[in-house]
Amino acid sequence: MFAHLTPLPADPILGLSALFNADENPKKVDLGVGVYKDAKGRTVILGAVQAAYEHMVANEGTKVYIAPTGWPGFTDACQNLVFGSDLKAALEGQVAAIQTPGGCGALRLGFELVAYATPEATVWVSDPTWANHVPTLKAAGLKHQVYRYYDRETAAVDVDGMMASLEAAKAGDLVLLHGCCHNPTGADLPVEGWQRVVELMLRKGLVPFVDMAYQGFASGLSADAAPVRRVFEAMPEAVLSYSCSKNFGLYRERTGALMVKGQQKDAKAALTTNLAKLARENYSMPPAHGAALVTTIMQNEALKQAWMDELEAMRVRMVGLRASFVDALRPYGLDNRFGAVASQTGMFSLLALTPDEVKRLRADRAIYFPDNGRINVAGMTDANIPYLAESIASLY
Ligand SMILES: Cc1ncc(COP(=O)(O)O)c(C=O)c1O
Numbered sequence: 543m544f545a546h547l548t549p550l551p552a553d554p555i556l557g558l559s560a561l562f563n564a565d566e567n568p569k570k571v572d573l574g575v576g577v578y579k580d581a582k583g584r585t586v587i588l589g590a591v592q593a594a595y596e597h598m599v600a601n602e603g604t605k606v607y608i609a610p611t612g613w614p615g616f617t618d619a620c621q622n623l624v625f626g627s628d629l630k631a632a633l634e635g636q637v638a639a640i641q642t643p644g645g646c647g648a649l650r651l652g653f654e655l656v657a658y659a660t661p662e663a664t665v666w667v668s669d670p671t672w673a674n675h676v677p678t679l680k681a682a683g684l685k686h687q688v689y690r691y692y693d694r695e696t697a698a699v700d701v702d703g704m705m706a707s708l709e710a711a712k713a714g715d716l717v718l719l720h721g722c723c724h725n726p727t728g729a730d731l732p733v734e735g736w737q738r739v740v741e742l743m744l745r746k747g748l749v750p751f752v753d754m755a756y757q758g759f760a761s762g763l764s765a766d767a768a769p770v771r772r773v774f775e776a777m778p779e780a781v782l783s784y785s786c787s788k789n790f791g792l793y794r795e796r797t798g799a800l801m802v803k804g805q806q807k808d809a810k811a812a813l814t815t816n817l818a819k820l821a822r823e824n825y826s827m828p829p830a831h832g833a834a835l836v837t838t839i840m841q842n843e844a845l846k847q848a849w850m851d852e853l854e855a856m857r858v859r860m861v862g863l864r865a866s867f868v869d870a871l872r873p874y875g876l877d878n879r880f881g882a883v884a885s886q887t888g889m890f891s892l893l894a895l896t897p898d899e900v901k902r903l904r905a906d907r908a909i910y911f912p913d914n915g916r917i918n919v920a921g922m923t924d925a926n927i928p929y930l931a932e933s934i935a936s937l938y
Contacts, residue, residue, distance in 0.1 A: 554673075554912055554913070555574050555575055555576075555673070555912055556575070558574040558575075558910050558911070558912060559572070559574055559575050559910075561904075561910065562574065562910045565908050565910075567908035569907070569908060569926075569929055570908035570909070570910070571907075571908065571909045571910065571921065571922075571926045571929070571930060572910050572918075572921050573909065573910060573911040573917040573918050573919075573921040573922070574910050574911050574912060574918060574921070575918065576725070576788075576889055576890065576918055577788075577793060577918075577920070578788060578791065578856055578889065578920045579918075579920045579921055580859075581859070581923050581924070582923075583921075583923065585791065585793075586791070587791065588790065588791045588849065588852045589848055589852060590839050590845045590846075590848040590849035590852060591790060591791060591792065591835055591839070591849075593845055593848070594834075594835040594836075594838040594839050594842075594845060595835060597838055598831065598834050598835060598838065602834070607826075607827055608827050608828070608830050609818075609827060610640075610818040610821040610822050610826060610827045610828075611640045611641065611814060611817070611818050611821070612640060612641020612642075612799070612827070612828050612833055613641060613830070613833050613834065613837055615837040615840075615841065616641050616799070616833035616834075616836055616837045617639035617640065617641055617799050617801075618630075618639075619836055619837055619840035619841070620639065620784050620786075620799040620801070620836075621637070621639055621799075621801065622840070623757060623763065623767070623784075623840070624754060624757060624767050624770055624771075624782065624784060624801070625767070625770075625771060625774060626764065626767065626771065629771055629774065629775065632775075633774065633803060634810075635807055635808055635809070635810050636803055636804055636806070636807060636808075636809050636810060637774075637801055637802065637803045637804075637809075637810060637813075638801070638802050638804070638809070638810050638813035638814040638817055639799055639800070639801045639802075640799065640800050640814065640817045640818065640821060641798070641799055641828045641833050642783075642798045642799055642800050642821075642828055643796040643798065643825060643828050643829060644785055644787055644796040644797060644798040645753070645754075645755045645783050645784065645785025645787060645798040646674060646678065646785075646798070647796065647798055647800075647825075647828065648783035648784060648785070648798045648799060648800040649674075649675070649678050649679075649753060649783045650678050650681070650682060650824075651800050651817060651820055651821060651824070652751060652781045652783055652800050652802070653665070653678060653679045653681075653682035653684055654682045654683075654820050654824075655781075655802065655813075655816060655817060655820060656682075656684060656716055656749075656751075656781070657682045657683040657684050658816070658820065659816075660714055661683065661684075662714070663684065663714055663715055663716050663749075664684070664685050664686060664687050664711070664712070664715045664716070665679045665684050665685070665686045665687075665715070665716045665717075665718055665751070666686070666687050666688070666689050666707070666708060666711055666715060666716065666717045666718060666748075667679075667686050667687075667688055667689070667718045668688070668689060668691035668692070668704075668718070668719075668720070668724070669688045669689065669690055669691050669692065670691070670692060670726060670727065670892075670914070671691075671718065671720075671725075671726075672720075672725040672726065672753075673726075675718060675753070679718075684716075687707075687710070687711070688707070689703075689704050689707035689708050689717075690703030690704050690706065690707045691703075691704055691724075691727075691729075692724075692727045692729055692892065694892075694894065696882075697727075697729065697881075697882030697886070697892075697894065698729050698882065699729050699730070699731050699732070699735055701731065701732070701734075701735040701738060704735070704739070705738060705739075705742055708739070708742055708743075708746070708748070709742075709746075711746060711748050712746075713746060713747030713748070714747060714748075714749070715748050715749070716748070716749050716750075716751050716781070717739070717743060717748050717749070717750050717751065718751045718753060719731075719739070719750055719751070719752050719753070719773075720752075720753055720755075721752045721753060721754035721755075721756075721757065721766065721767075721769065721770050721782075722754070722756055722757065722759070722760040722761075722766040722769070722887060722888065723755070723756035723759050723760050723766075723887050723888020723889060723890070724887075724888070724890075725755070725756075725888070725889075725890050725916075726890050726892055726914065726916035727886070727890065727891065727892045727916075728882075728883070728886030728887055728888055728889075728890045728891035728892065728919075729882070729886055729892075730760065730886075730887055731769070733769075736769045736772060736773070737772075740772060740773060740776045740777065743777060744776065744777065749777070749779050749780065749781065750773050750777055750780045750781070751780075751781040751782075751783070752769075752770050752773060752780070752781070752782045752783070753782075753783050754767075754770060754782060754783065754784050754785070755783075755784075755785040755787065755788060756785075756788050756789065756888045756889065757784075757789055758789045758850075758853040758854070758856075758857060759788065759789065759853075759856070759857050759860065759887065759888045759889060760857075760887035760888055761887070762854070762857070763850065763853070770782060774803055777803070778803075778805045779802075779803055779804060779805050780802075780803045781800070781801070781802050781803075782800070782801040782802075783798065783799075783800055784798055784799045784800070784801065785797075785798045786798060786832060786836050788889070789853055790832075790835070790836055790839070790849070792832045792835065792836070795829065795831055795832025795835070796828070796829050796832060797829075797832030797833055797835075797836060800817065802817065856920075859920075860888070860889065860919050860920055863919050863920070863922045863923075863927070864883050864884045864885075864886070864891075864919055865884050866922075866924065866927050867880070867883055867884070867919075867922060867927055867930065867931070868880060868881055868883055868884040870927045870928055870930070870931035871931045871934065871935070873931075874931065874932075874934075874935035874938075876931075876934065876935060876938075879894060880893065880894065880934070883919075888919075889918055889919055889920055890916055890917065890918060890919065891916070891917055891919060892914065892915050892916050892917075893911075893915040893916075893917055893934075894915070895915045895934075895937070897913040897914070897915075899937050900912070900913050900914075900915055901913065902937060903933055903934070903937070906933075906936075907929075907933040907936075909930065909933055
């Protein structure tokens with residue numbers, strides 16, 4: 543049965559981590575894997591999460607199963623975060639929310655619901671998009687097309703190009719949008735861009751699927767949610783995958799949610815039961831701990847405030863690193879070439895380097911990031927930024 547299977551190549555980003563770990567250069571810098579790191583290069587447990595964890599260990603009296611749809615307190619908390627309480631109340635009855643194993647689990651379940659309901663739908667993804675999007679939608683049995691998104695010349699979104707590509711979509715197709723902090727480019731749609739996409743989707747009968755993996759990392763919790771709110775207000779049907787991996791630092795706890803808005807006022811029951819069925823067939827029920835931590839934090843004013851303060855500190859640190867990086871390139875006359883890094887958002891930017899230049903930085907300077915030029919901004923520190931700038935300048 544398995545004899546014809548051959549080993550697959552290592553995941554390009556995880557493979558880089560192994561190379562980084564083996565590198566003995568004391569100046570080595572890891573800008574690869576997408577996890578937040580503090581000024582000492584550590585991915586620490588947030589204080590609010592630690593406090594909630596201690597509460598959970600002291601109070602968790604059973605390990606009995608949770609429901610396939612997860613903890614209602616958790617899915618409520620995610621909806622409050624992303625929609626705000628007013629829109630959440632306005633959408634009551636129309637939106638189903640289910641806890642999932644991380645954002646990836648939400649993406650997979652969302653794609654499976656689409657494949658189950660409308661197998662002929664095509665998913666339109668941005669060029670480029672996060673490396674896991676296309677494999678996940680394909681594994682769910684869907685096909686995809688690419689829409690123009692990132693303009694390498696301007697290092698910003700080519701909104702006209704995006705509109706022109708999406709004109710080719712047909713009614714019932716899905717448009718995969720990054721809620722904020724576009725991965726891998728760091729270039730988000732401007733406000734008027736979101737407006738134009740919503741108008742186009744309404745006119746053509748397309749359905750948005752917003753992937754929200756970095757709420758709070760761009761401009762702040764509620765500013766980052768504004769486009770999603772607009773989408774869920776305006777569109778008759780919409781899908782949202784939500785991840786708590788980055789903003790709560792819960793990576794390994796696999797904590798996420800899927801929210802689906804149906805057209806009818808009472809769509810919730812049909813959507814919830816169909817999602818629960820798909821979850822049951824896949825993994826039965828989601829892991830409990832991460833969601834319990836988020837619920838505890840969001841239901842306790844002091845912990846919630848502590849978490850928001852920690853999240854804001856992460857965001858502000860990344861904004862500062864972006865500015866420092868461009869400042870450090872100024873003496874080499876490279877601040878214009880890489881200037882967009884300072885205005886882009888979230889954890890990633892796509893540096894204007896060729897794959898060959900990226901490989902030279904890795905081989906000669908022990909600076910590690912994937913060949914497409916995507917850097918994890920949180921891997922920079924005040925200490926390594928001068929070395930990064932000098933190394934990039936040495937390429938020219
Ligand atoms: C754009 C995007 N979507 C979804 C995810 C899923 O995150 P997780 O499954 O770890 O919650 C990630 C994680 O890197 C991401 O970058």
